[in-house]
Amino acid sequence: MKIAKNHVVSMHYTLTAPDGTELDSSAGSDPLRYLHGAGNIIPGLEKALEGKAAGDSLQVEIPPEDAYGPRQAELVQTVPKSAFQGVDQVEAGQSFRAQGADGSQRSITVLEVEEDDVKIDGNHPLAGMNLKFDVTVVEVREASEEEIDHGHVH
Ligand SMILES: [Zn+2]
Numbered sequence: 164m165k166i167a168k169n170h171v172v173s174m175h176y177t178l179t180a181p182d183g184t185e186l187d188s189s190a191g192s193d194p195l196r197y198l199h200g201a202g203n204i205i206p207g208l209e210k211a212l213e214g215k216a217a218g219d220s221l222q223v224e225i226p227p228e229d230a231y232g233p234r235q236a237e238l239v240q241t242v243p244k245s246a247f248q249g250v251d252q253v254e255a256g257q258s259f260r261a262q263g264a265d266g267s268q269r270s271i272t273v274l275e276v277e278e279d280d281v282k283i284d285g286n287h288p289l290a291g292m293n294l295k296f297d298v299t300v301v302e303v304r305e306a307s308e309e310e311i312d313h314g315h316v317h
Pocket residue numbers: 313315317
């Protein structure tokens with residue numbers, strides 16, 4: 164069975180940065196499962212997997228525009244420390260989940276802490292990066308009607 168829209172794909176993957184740093188991997192745990200054609204994974208990887216079958220391995224390098232998008236300078240902002248209510252100690256390097264104005268979840272990384280202000284970066288940590296994926300397709304099956312309806316794997 165080949166990977167196409169409305170199929171459930173199980174795969175093992177390793178994600179590396181352009182400098183060779185391993186960023187994420189499913190090795191040693193269950194394969195990642197996703198519903199193909201539903202935007203569950205980044206567009207570049209979905210495109211690369213189209214038509215592949217169980218047992219196939221592939222290596223792809225995906226540019227930011229097909230991954231987590233370019234870095235946006237306007238997402239680096241300075242906010243008052245009071246915006247971090249309930250956080251004991253705000254320190255550079257911390258990351259938080261925050262709700263954006265459009266209701267979407269985004270990650271916020273603290274870049275710098277000054278006396279009353281905090282400089283934050285609202286870009287996805289992998290924005291602006293070329294991502295290398297090493298993927299082995301483990302299983303391909305047709306999705307159930309309920310999965311297609313929900314837009315995700317059960
Ligand atoms: Zn569901």
